Amino acid sequence: MSFTLHVDAVRWRAGIRRVLDASQHEGGPGLVPVIKGNGYGFGRGLLAREAAALGVDTIAVGTYAEVPDALADFTGDVMVLTPWRPFGSDVVLDDRVVHTVGRVEDVAALAEVAPGARLVLEGETSMSRHGLDRHELAAAVAALGDLQVVGFAIHLPLVGAGPAEGHLREAESWAAALTASRLETSTLFVSHLTPTEIGQLSSRRPQLTIRPRVGTDVWLGDLGALSVRAEVLDRHTVGRGERVGYRQRAMPRDGVLLVIAGGTSHGVGLEAPRSGSGVLNRGKTLAKGGLEAAGLALSPFTIAGKQRWFAEPPHMHVSLVFVPADVAAPAIGDTVDVAVRYTIATFDRIDLD
Numbered sequence: 052m053s054f055t056l057h058v059d060a061v062r063w064r065a066g067i068r069r070v071l072d073a074s075q076h077e078g079g080p081g082l083v084p085v086i087k088g089n090g091y092g093f094g095r096g097l098l099a100r101e102a103a104a105l106g107v108d109t110i111a112v113g114t115y116a117e118v119p120d121a122l123a124d125f126t127g128d129v130m131v132l133t134p135w136r137p138f139g140s141d142v143v144l145d146d147r148v149v150h151t152v153g154r155v156e157d158v159a160a161l162a163e164v165a166p167g168a169r170l171v172l173e174g175e176t177s178m179s180r181h182g183l184d185r186h187e188l189a190a191a192v193a194a195l196g197d198l199q200v201v202g203f204a205i206h207l208p209l210v211g212a213g214p215a216e217g218h219l220r221e222a223e224s225w226a227a228a229l230t231a232s233r234l235e236t237s238t239l240f241v242s243h244l245t246p247t248e249i250g251q252l253s254s255r256r257p258q259l260t261i262r263p264r265v266g267t268d269v270w271l272g273d274l275g276a277l278s279v280r281a282e283v284l285d286r287h288t289v290g291r292g293e294r295v296g297y298r299q300r301a302m303p304r305d306g307v308l309l310v311i312a313g314g315t316s317h318g319v320g321l322e323a324p325r326s327g328s329g330v331l332n333r334g335k336t337l338a339k340g341g342l343e344a345a346g347l348a349l350s351p352f353t354i355a356g357k358q359r360w361f362a363e364p365p366h367m368h369v370s371l372v373f374v375p376a377d378v379a380a381p382a383i384g385d386t387v388d389v390a391v392r393y394t395i396a397t398f399d400r401i402d403l404d
């Protein structure tokens with residue numbers, strides 16, 4: 052049984068190449084592909100090998116737990132996006148690991164336990180996640196000891212709160228702080244700046260090497276190159292009122308119950324309740340009638356051109372999906388389209404062809 056990601060490899064790789072080329076300015080070292088978590092649905096191993104084939108010199112992972120695999124699958128540098136902490140129990144010290152450090156006391160502590168280690172200093176942005184305050188930059192530089200700084204890093208929000216220029220202005224002010232500091236690096240790693248913003252920043256600060264760190268737009272930038280198909284494993288005719296599944300829910304109409312590959316272990320979840328949960332909307336839903344009013348949730352499986360309803364919440368490996376009698380339901384062994392959130396999806400198989 053299979054919940055499979057099909058990749059049109061030629062198209063997918065061409066899209067990746069376009070993103071890489073768009074970020075490449077005057078033969079600089081360019082983009083750092085981010086390979087973290089579930090590997091954006093592909094798995095981190097597959098992506099690390101793709102990155103190696105692309106010829107990039109550095110990849111970024113999310114956590115120290117992800118470092119050992121990355122070192123095995125990729126021969127260049129591995130940047131860790133989660134900041135180093137003195138209490139980290141899984142820290143990997145290796146010449147190819149680039150740590151991220153965002154507190155003055157952590158700079159001093161890392162210099163103590165791993166003199167010679169390579170790192171980027173991170174500045175705190177409007178993200179308010181991690182990083183040094185601008186006023187701490189000088190103290191951080193003073194605490195470096197024998198550590199080797201390979202760059203400065205900033206991570207910006209995905210959406211701008213202020214004017215359209217907000218991101219660029221924030222990046223610029225850090226670029227200015229970096230230029231004014233006594234930090235011996237001219238490399239600025241940025242997250243979530245657009246290629247246009249990067250171009251503008253590069254032209255305003257030609258002495259800096261701007262290196263974007265990008266995951267989603269590299270690996271999932273061309274969703275048309277990807278399709279997810281799930282096999283129909285079983286099929287039962289059901290009558291209105293017939294009870295099915297773990298929860299023994301009554302079926303709302305006559306129809307067909309499909310057992311389809313793809314459950315919680317694959318990242319198939321019950322759709323979050325839509326904004327229709329308020330009293331007024333609930334009233335509207337009841338007025339509309341239909342399967343939503345019967346308490347069913349919309350599944351991500353598409354059959355005969357429409358998303359169909361879960362008969363009950365997804366199981367670990369399969370989902371029970373109700374198809375009304377007037378719709379031509381697929382046969383056992385057929386496959387159906389599924390919409391997935393790639394950052395939480397796990398596939399039984401990935402076919403690159």
Ligand SMILES: *Cc1c(COP(=O)(O)O)cnc(C)c1O
Pocket residue numbers: 085087132206242243264265266267268
């Ligand atoms: C996850 C992450 C990225 C990559 O984010 P995408 O939206 O997947 O491109 C870049 N920088 C940092 C610090 C991150 O945590």
